[in-house]
Amino acid sequence: MSALTDLSLADMKAGLDARQFSAVELAQAHLDAMAANRHLNAFIVETPELALAHAKAVDDGKRGGPLAGIPLGIKDLFATDGVQTTAGSKILEGFVPRYESSVSANLLRDGAVFLGKLNMDEFAMGSSNETSAFGRVISPWKAKGSDAELVPGGSSGGSAAAVSARLCAGATGTDTGGSIRQPAAFVGIAGIKPTYGRASRWGTIAFASSLDQAGPMARTVTDCALMLTSMCGFDAKDSTSLDIAVPDYAAGLTGSMKGKRVGIPAEYRLDGMDPEIAALWDQGIAWLKAEGAEIVSVSLPHTKYALPTYYIVAPAEASSNLARYDGVRYGNRVTPAGGNVHDMYAATRAAGFGKEVKRRIMIGTYVLSAGFYDAYYTQAQKVRALIARDFEAAFEKCDVLLTPTAPSPAFAFGAKADPLAMYLNDVFTVPASLAGLPAMSVPAGLSASGLPLGLQIIGRPLDEMGVLDAGLAIERAAGFSARP
Amino acid sequence: MSVDSQTVRKIARLARIAVTDDEVPGLVEQLNGILGWVEQLGEVDTKGVEPMASVMPGNMRWREDVVTDGGIQDKVLANAPDAASGFFAVPKVIE
Numbered sequence: 214m215s216a217l218t219d220l221s222l223a224d225m226k227a228g229l230d231a232r233q234f235s236a237v238e239l240a241q242a243h244l245d246a247m248a249a250n251r252h253l254n255a256f257i258v259e260t261p262e263l264a265l266a267h268a269k270a271v272d273d274g275k276r277g278g279p280l281a282g283i284p285l286g287i288k289d290l291f292a293t294d295g296v297q298t299t300a301g302s303k304i305l306e307g308f309v310p311r312y313e314s315s316v317s318a319n320l321l322r323d324g325a326v327f328l329g330k331l332n333m334d335e336f337a338m339g340s341s342n343e344t345s346a347f348g349r350v351i352s353p354w355k356a357k358g359s360d361a362e363l364v365p366g367g368s369s370g371g372s373a374a375a376v377s378a379r380l381c382a383g384a385t386g387t388d389t390g391g392s393i394r395q396p397a398a399f400v401g402i403a404g405i406k407p408t409y410g411r412a413s414r415w416g417t418i419a420f421a422s423s424l425d426q427a428g429p430m431a432r433t434v435t436d437c438a439l440m441l442t443s444m445c446g447f448d449a450k451d452s453t454s455l456d457i458a459v460p461d462y463a464a465g466l467t468g469s470m471k472g473k474r475v476g477i478p479a480e481y482r483l484d485g486m487d488p489e490i491a492a493l494w495d496q497g498i499a500w501l502k503a504e505g506a507e508i509v510s511v512s513l514p515h516t517k518y519a520l521p522t523y524y525i526v527a528p529a530e531a532s533s534n535l536a537r538y539d540g541v542r543y544g545n546r547v548t549p550a551g552g553n554v555h556d557m558y559a560a561t562r563a564a565g566f567g568k569e570v571k572r573r574i575m576i577g578t579y580v581l582s583a584g585f586y587d588a589y590y591t592q593a594q595k596v597r598a599l600i601a602r603d604f605e606a607a608f609e610k611c612d613v614l615l616t617p618t619a620p621s622p623a624f625a626f627g628a629k630a631d632p633l634a635m636y637l638n639d640v641f642t643v644p645a646s647l648a649g650l651p652a653m654s655v656p657a658g659l660s661a662s663g664l665p666l667g668l669q670i671i672g673r674p675l676d677e678m679g680v681l682d683a684g685l686a687i688e689r690a691a692g693f694s695a696r697p
Numbered sequence: 698m699s700v701d702s703q704t705v706r707k708i709a710r711l712a713r714i715a716v717t718d719d720e721v722p723g724l725v726e727q728l729n730g731i732l733g734w735v736e737q738l739g740e741v742d743t744k745g746v747e748p749m750a751s752v753m754p755g756n757m758r759w760r761e762d763v764v765t766d767g768g769i770q771d772k773v774l775a776n777a778p779d780a781a782s783g784f785f786a787v788p789k790v791i792e
Contacts, residue, residue: 542785562713575705595743
């Protein structure tokens with residue numbers, strides 16, 4: 214038998230059920246892998262005692278459920294009762310929540326074993342994990358013939374690196390503009406962002422509330438399906454939570470594309486598109502066609518406005534959400550000598566937030582300020598409505614959309630020092646976020662330099678099943694077996 | 698529209714983020730870069746378009762107007778940088 218850490222989540226589940234190995238053995242194998250891979254900096258906090266106690270309770274029959282004994286990593290954006298939660302920010306260093314986020318509570322209810330908290334871009338603002346206050350996460354992948362360290366993507370970069378390097382069976386991620394899909398693509402794993410409202414936002418540290426959604430990241434589509442069912446569900450504590458039954462995605466998964474119409478949005482074929490990305494996209498189209506899908510050309514005319522819309526809406530919401538970090542109720546406080554409470558606020562936030570977070574708070578503050586609100590924020594929310602309308606029209610002609618996940622493979626640290634260059638990396642993932650649609654990335658091939666590339670599937674609202682089925686069809690056709 | 702150093706200082710004050718004199722020129726440049734780029738939204742014809750209020754249509758739910766939690770003062774104060782006598786403590790506000 215291969216190493217326990219090499220098994221898929223589904224195979225771990227089967228092995229535990231058949232008592233081929235114990236939950237403690239499985240947890241220990243992952244804790245050993247974590248200890249051997251600390252140079253990746255994927256975890257901010259490791260919780261070995263907790264993991265072994267959880268696993269022992271599973272072995273003793275005291276904990277059960279669909280994910281009993283499955284070792285998972287939790288992005289540090291999810292509040293975990295009794296375990297430090299920082300959102301990758303210095304301002305929350307030492308913050309130990311006394312409550313559990315709804316998503317992580319659902320996973321615990323289903324028997325999962327938590328290995329620790331995963332590193333991430335500060336407050337999920339970044340596409341490379343370079344903005345974490347706890348140091349950058351390093352991708353386990355290297356380009357052929359190069360020893361240069363590469364970014365794991367972001368903001369769920371710790372989740373991506375840990376799953377790819379076999380440090381956990383799966384991980385929670387969150388996606389505001391592509392933070393599950395882009396890192397999944399960069400490290401050759403799968404990840405799905407469900408429809409906005411499927412996963413509760415309660416206890417997940419807020420970045421941009423109208424966009425934030427939690428979702429799973431794992432090595433196979435089936436593994437994502439298993440986690441997704443557990444993570445989603447109605448929660449009265451989140452006013453935007455959808456009171457709609459969650460299907461058993463893994464049980465419903467067929468991978469069949471017969472009779473399905475797959476839309477190819479013309480506007481995603483950008484001028485100057487990387488030929489490797491274009492070729493992979495064409496390959497994906499051919500795969501789905503061979504599986505019996507009908508390929509239709511569709512138009513999403515407002516695509517080019519998605520990124521500027523996002524960079525008004527997300528910073529605006531962030532500036533409001535992050536107003537809570539004032540050094541009064543939790544987090545770090547800096548009080549200048551002789552300073553009053555206002556000096557304390559300003560000094561606390563200056564010391565606690567990193568550069569990118571400050572930049573976004575300031576952009577958000579500006580676009581929401583008197584005299585500018587309509588020109589920026591109201592106009593952005595109108596364009597956002599047009600972007601959502603584009604998708605509605607496209608879905609009259611097709612069942613799912615197929616696009617690349619990212620415009621390039623993983624890049625080197627420091628390669629995108631200009632904030633705008635970094636923002637453009639989310640060009641294919643942001644539109645679906647603005648429209649609240651389910652979307653996933655599936656590993657589909659390698660670049661000439663030997664780095665993973667992903668394809669993205671976008672679905673109708675609430676049609677995670679259709680997205681996962683198309684994802685499984687691509688996974689089977691691609692037969693992606695490369696590993697770092 | 699572009700921002701100057703005075704506007705950047707004003708934004709920083711509104712956002713309650715202390716900025717040093719050294720930081721201002723860089724922020725002016727970065728914010729103008731981003732604002733100049735997002736301004737392309739102005740070219741989109743949005744006449745008669747309602748701004749999006751929610752990606753998933755549906756009414757806000759109501760719940761019973763009852764107390765659903767409480768009695769957890771120790772948990773609420775557990776992460777306070779400064780707590781005294783069961784309260785959050787801050788530097789003197791009133792002289």
